[in-house]
Amino acid sequence: MGLICLAVSNWKVLPLVWHIRIFSKMIMHGSFANAHKTQHSIFSTFTTSSRSPMWECDFMGHKSNASYYSDLDIARSDMILRLLSSGMARLSKGHAPRAPGAPELKGKVFPVLCASTTNYQREIAPYQLYQMETSILSWDRKWMYIRTEFIAEKKGKLEVCATALMKVVFKAGRITVSPEVLFEASGLLPIDEEVRATAEVKRVQGLERIQQCGIANELT
Numbered sequence: 169m170g171l172i173c174l175a176v177s178n179w180k181v182l183p184l185v186w187h188i189r190i191f192s193k194m195i196m197h198g199s200f201a202n203a204h205k206t207q208h209s210i211f212s213t214f215t216t217s218s219r220s221p222m223w224e225c226d227f228m229g230h231k232s233n234a235s236y237y238s239d240l241d242i243a244r245s246d247m248i249l250r251l252l253s254s255g256m257a258r259l260s261k262g263h264a265p266r267a268p269g270a271p272e273l274k275g276k277v278f279p280v281l282c283a284s285t286t287n288y289q290r291e292i293a294p295y296q297l298y299q300m301e302t303s304i305l306s307w308d309r310k311w312m313y314i315r316t317e318f319i320a321e322k323k324g325k326l327e328v329c330a331t332a333l334m335k336v337v338f339k340a341g342r343i344t345v346s347p348e349v350l351f352e353a354s355g356l357l358p359i360d361e362e363v364r365a366t367a368e369v370k371r372v373q374g375l376e377r378i379q380q381c382g383i384a385n386e387l388t
Contacts (some may be wrong), residue, residue, distance in 0.1 A: 169180050170316075171286070171304070175380060178216070178221040178222060178223040178224075178368075180219070180220075180221050180224065181221060181223045181224055181357055182286055185229065185372070186238055186277075188224045188240065189242050190245055191301075192240065192348050193242065193245050193249055194245075194249060197249040197250050197253060198264075198381070208250065208251050208356070209239040209356065209358075210304055210351060210356050210357075210367060211303055211367070211370060212248055212303065212383075213292040213301050213303040214243075214246055214247040214251070214301070214302050214303065215299050215300065215301050215302075216242060216243050216246050216299070216300045216302070217297060217298070217300070218239055218297075218298060218300070219295050219296065219297055219298070220235065220292050220293075220294060220295065220296065220298070221294070221295065222258070222294050222295075222346060223235050225294050228291075228326055229293075229294065230291035230292055230293055230294070231290060231291065231292035233286070236286055236288075236318065236330060236332065238288075238314055238385075239283070239300060240284065240286075240300075240332055240334065242300075243300040243302045244279075244314055244334060245280070246302070247299055247303070247314065248279055248336075249356070250330060251304075251349075251356070252354050252355050252356075254353075254355070255277075255350045255351065255352075255353035255356075256276070256277040256278070256338075256350065256353075257279075258352075258353045258354075259273055259277045259328070259340065259345065259349070259350065259353050260273070260275070260276040260340070263329050264349075264352070264353035265370075267328070270349075271343050273340040273341075273343055273345070274335055274343070275340050275341045275342060276340065277338055277339070277340045277345050277350070278338070278339060279336050279337070279338050279339075280336065280337050280339055281334060281335075281336055282311075282332070282335045282336065283335040284299075284332060284333065284334040284335070285333055286331070286333075286334070286373050287330065287331045287332075288329075288330045289327075289328055289329055289330055289331070290320075290328070290329040290330075291323060292318065292329050292330075296320055296321075297320065297321075298318055298319060298320035298329065299318075299320070299330070300316050300317070300318055300319075301316065301317045301319060302314060302316040303315055303316070305333065305374040305377070305378070306370075306371050306373075306374025306377075306378065307347035307348070307374075308375065309346055309347075309348075310337060310344055310346065310347075310349075311335050311336070311337055311347075312336045312337070312338070312347045312372065313333060313334070313335055313336075313378060314333070314334045314336055315331065315332070315333050315334075316331070316332045316334070317330070317331050317332075318330040318331075318332075331374060333378070333381075337371075338368030339349055352381075355376045
């Protein structure tokens with residue numbers, strides 16, 4: 169009975185649980201082949217919640233730095249599936265219009281995490297509830313930059329406990345799929361010129377923020 173209680177209280181770090189968490193997102197939000205059409209905007213924020221079991225904590229008695237990255241896998245996958253799965257499905261099936269001279273995509277379009285860095289600001293206590301708020305910070309011709317904030321209640325108010333920045337590329341075999349191509353296939357690029365200009369300003373500001381934070385070299 170003691171072993172069962174121990175396993176239940178630390179279920180998050182048991183073998184294969186990470187895989188179950190990932191695949192449950194794919195089932196919930198639609199696989200690449202059966203993706204639903206999204207109604208979100210490019211800069212929408214997506215929230216997932218979790219707790220840190222005792223086996224995920226370090227000798228200081230709080231959530232270990234290494235454990236943040238398995239949570240980031242879940243948060244990033246949740247955002248990509250909810251925001252971009254329809255575009256990935258269309259591009260994978262060849263249903264999206266192709267620009268003149270653009271290479272033909274062969275195989276499924278899939279995301280690849282190429283780099284990540286995390287700034288730890290406050291501790292997360294054992295079994296404390298926290299939220300991960302994930303959104304696209306910016307992009308260029310090749311890379312998409314995704315930001316996740318870990319937020320927990322501290323002294324009666326919500327505080328940012330850690331901030332992570334990830335650099336992701338989308339591939340179809342050996343071919344790189346530009347983020348803008350994926351956005352267009354997902355129906356996310358605004359038609360209105362004024363709205364599109366506003367999105368471009370936010371994109372440029374995001375790239376400038378990456379440079380100003382001094383973490384650009386960590387993501388190369």
